[in-house]
Amino acid sequence: xxxxxxxxxxxxxxxxxxxxxxxxxxxxxxxxxxxxxxxxxxxxxxxxxxxxxxxxxxxxxxxxxxxxxxxxxxxxxxxxxxxxxxxxxxxxxxxxxxxxxxxxxxxxxxxxxxxxxxxxxxxxxxxxxxxxxxxxxxxxxxxxxxxxxxxxxxxxxxxxxxxxxxxxxxxxxxxxxxxxxxxxxxxxxxxxxxxxxxx
Amino acid sequence: xxxxxxxxxxxxxxxxxxxxxxxxxxxxxxxxxxxxxxxxxxxxxxxxxxxxxxxxxxxxxxxxxxxxxxxxxxxxxxxxxxxxxxxxxxxxxxxxxxxxxxxxxxxxxxxxxxxxxxxxxxxxxxxxxxxxxxxxxxxxxxxxxxxxxxxxxxxxxxxxxxxxxxxxxxxxxxxxxxxxxxxxxxxxxxxxxxxxxxxxxxxxxxxxxxxxxxxxxxxxxxxxxxxxxxxxxxxxxxxxxxxxxxxxxxxxxxxxxxxxxxxxxxxxxxxxxxxxxxxxxxx
Numbered sequence: 001x002x003x004x005x006x007x008x009x010x011x012x013x014x015x016x017x018x019x020x021x022x023x024x025x026x027x028x029x030x031x032x033x034x035x036x037x038x039x040x041x042x043x044x045x046x047x048x049x050x051x052x053x054x055x056x057x058x059x060x061x062x063x064x065x066x067x068x069x070x071x072x073x074x075x076x077x078x079x080x081x082x083x084x085x086x087x088x089x090x091x092x093x094x095x096x097x098x099x100x101x102x103x104x105x106x107x108x109x110x111x112x113x114x115x116x117x118x119x120x121x122x123x124x125x126x127x128x129x130x131x132x133x134x135x136x137x138x139x140x141x142x143x144x145x146x147x148x149x150x151x152x153x154x155x156x157x158x159x160x161x162x163x164x165x166x167x168x169x170x171x172x173x174x175x176x177x178x179x180x181x182x183x184x185x186x187x188x189x190x191x192x193x194x195x196x197x198x199x
Numbered sequence: 200x201x202x203x204x205x206x207x208x209x210x211x212x213x214x215x216x217x218x219x220x221x222x223x224x225x226x227x228x229x230x231x232x233x234x235x236x237x238x239x240x241x242x243x244x245x246x247x248x249x250x251x252x253x254x255x256x257x258x259x260x261x262x263x264x265x266x267x268x269x270x271x272x273x274x275x276x277x278x279x280x281x282x283x284x285x286x287x288x289x290x291x292x293x294x295x296x297x298x299x300x301x302x303x304x305x306x307x308x309x310x311x312x313x314x315x316x317x318x319x320x321x322x323x324x325x326x327x328x329x330x331x332x333x334x335x336x337x338x339x340x341x342x343x344x345x346x347x348x349x350x351x352x353x354x355x356x357x358x359x360x361x362x363x364x365x366x367x368x369x370x371x372x373x374x375x376x377x378x379x380x381x382x383x384x385x386x387x388x389x390x391x392x393x394x395x396x397x398x399x400x401x402x403x404x405x406x407x408x409x410x411x412x413x414x415x416x417x418x419x420x421x422x423x424x425x426x427x428x429x430x431x432x433x434x435x436x437x438x439x440x441x442x443x444x445x446x447x448x449x450x451x452x453x454x455x456x457x458x459x460x461x462x463x464x465x466x467x468x469x470x471x472x473x474x475x476x477x478x479x480x481x482x
Binding site for chain 1: 278282324325327474475478
């Protein structure tokens with residue numbers, strides 16, 4: 001009787017401890033997951049900032065005499081592809097959605113850098129105050145994108161390191177896709193480095 | 200068993216800190232003056248004049264505007280280096296992030312205006328780029344003192360809400376500056392005398408390391424005495440009352456306390472958040 005009680009008590013204590021440590025691990029994962037989500041919001045907002053600059057940029061280069069049409073059409077198309085992305089939330093948890101997002105944004109990056117290279121051939125356009133301001137805003141935005149992408153990767157790395165270390169990995173696995181590994185941005189030509197155009 | 204685990208964790212920690220120290224061109228500690236030039240790029244009297252001016256500017260407006268001349272950022276891209284330096288130095292006031300640094304890297308022939316979040320409305324990228332464009336000709340012409348001084352002239356003028364001095368004919372472009380950031384009438388932070396900050400930092404670090412070692416030794420002793428965690432509580436070695444994660448948390452906490460201790464006593468305003476706003480140029 002007495003012995004049975006002790007065994008039962010021991011069992012209860014072990015279960016309690018297990019539940020508490022489970023809760024602690026879960027909460028730690030939630031905190032890190034939230035950090036990744038909020039950094040993701042930063043990434044989206046700087047990309048949005050860039051997308052918002054495009055209409056003005058296209059209108060400005062259109063106004064220049066005989067500007068090569070194909071380049072700004074390509075930018076406008078890439079911009080609309082980015083606008084059509086409807087990935088919802090949870091992109092960092094979903095490698096397929098993340099890859100789609102990256103591909104669309106990288107497409108816009110390369111279309112933009114081609115356009116900025118072509119602009120070199122139009123000194124009159126380059127010399128206008130409107131264009132040089134736009135260019136500065138574009139460069140600043142590219143730099144912001146690089147900064148936020150790096151911070152996102154750091155947050156994702158912190159999450160993944162915790163998530164994949166033992167014994168947390170067992171808890172994370174228990175919750176299925178709730179704590180999927182986060183995807184990373186890969187450095188890609190033309191998107192990590194702001195397009196460098198001589199002033 | 201536990202001792203072996205601990206030894207391993209310690210080795211990992213040591214490895215991590217060694218890796219952090221091996222960065223190619225490390226971000227220097229917070230400057231101790233408003234204008235810093237360790238390279239001799241600017242004339243000493245220019246540095247002194249700028250320093251006095253920016254110091255007075257900060258005590259009247261609260262905005263922390265710095266000039267920093269370093270030889271090079273090494274293999275790190277300029278923008279990457281400056282945003283890290285800005286964050287490490289905590290330029291600007293806490294919560295307002297109203298700091299700005301004019302960086303000049305003579306060896307790279309690059310310069311950058313790094314703008315904190317709080318001043319992005321007042322100095323948007325286009326304005327920063329115009330200022331950069333205005334002063335690069337003087338840098339090209341080998342007149343660094345004139346260039347940096349007029350750069351600061353323009354920055355302070357824009358911050359004061361004045362129209363930018365028209366130096367080029369096209370300056371009458373459309374106003375992209377947006378509304379001025381609300382200037383909260385915060386009390387001006389008083390910085391302690393920064394003369395002994397090097398010593399303070401060293402002292403702080405030494406004490407931090409000492410405390411850290413003592414705590415680690417204590418924890419090891421504690422854990423060696425405790426029995427192994429009960430079987431079944433595999434989820435976390437928390438089972439032993441004071442387990443692996445708690446110990447790590449404690450070490451982390453102590454390290455951050457030690458870190459903030461050693462980082463204090465300097466020049467930092469407590470801000471430092473910047474999202475990479477500003478503009479760069481080269482000459």
